[in-house]
């Protein structure tokens with residue numbers, strides 16, 4: 001299974017990606033997690049990504065696309081993967097097409113987890129208290145939501161036109177959302 005997970009910040013992408021990866025036995029590839037690990041490790045990639053992430057902006061496509069291309073070339077994704085947080089704009093979606101074409105494969109489905117701006121803002125502010133992520137401040141959350149509407153929402157439409165998109169309501173208990181996703185995937 002080759003899946004893409006999209007949704008506004010705080011919709012539950014990272015949360016559901018971990019559960020779905022376990023359930024379907026495929027690796028979850030989170031561009032946000034890879035960037036955060038690099039920031040923590042103080043690598044050149046991390047140093048480059050940090051300022052964009054802290055401002056709620058997208059890390060430049062050249063950096064992000066090269067990183068995903070490397071990751072998709074690794075052996076553990078040969079039988080399937082779940083991309084969490086990539087592609088995040090139409091240019092990245094076009095690049096992903098090229099990468100998959102070169103690998104002789106294609107996506108099976110794109111899942112959009114939906115949730116209101118109010119709900120996701122509350123979730124992220126709660127996470128800020130627990131984890132202290134630099135991009136979970138009220139001001140940066142607002143900017144991430146703006147970037148989502150402007151750059152990432154068109155990605156969902158792009159996949160909808162291809163008949164690949166399935167929308168799942170992200171409001172409710174985590175386990176209930178996972179079941180909704182599994183049911184939606186089974187129905188495809």
Ligand code: B4P
Nearest residue numbers: 009010011012013014015031032053058059085123127174
């Ligand atoms: P991400 O790491 O993808 O962060 P996110 O969009 O905020 O989602 P996240 O996965 O963390 O949160 P989730 O909804 O799971 O990106 C961070 C930054 O990295 C971006 O702003 C950008 O700068 C950069 N970046 C990443 N990918 C990029 C790309 N492709 N191109 C360019 N830049 C890129 O969960 C949020 C919270 O909600 C959690 O605390 C969770 O516990 C809670 N939650 C989840 N489900 C819930 C539920 N059902 N009920 C209650 N709470 C729930």
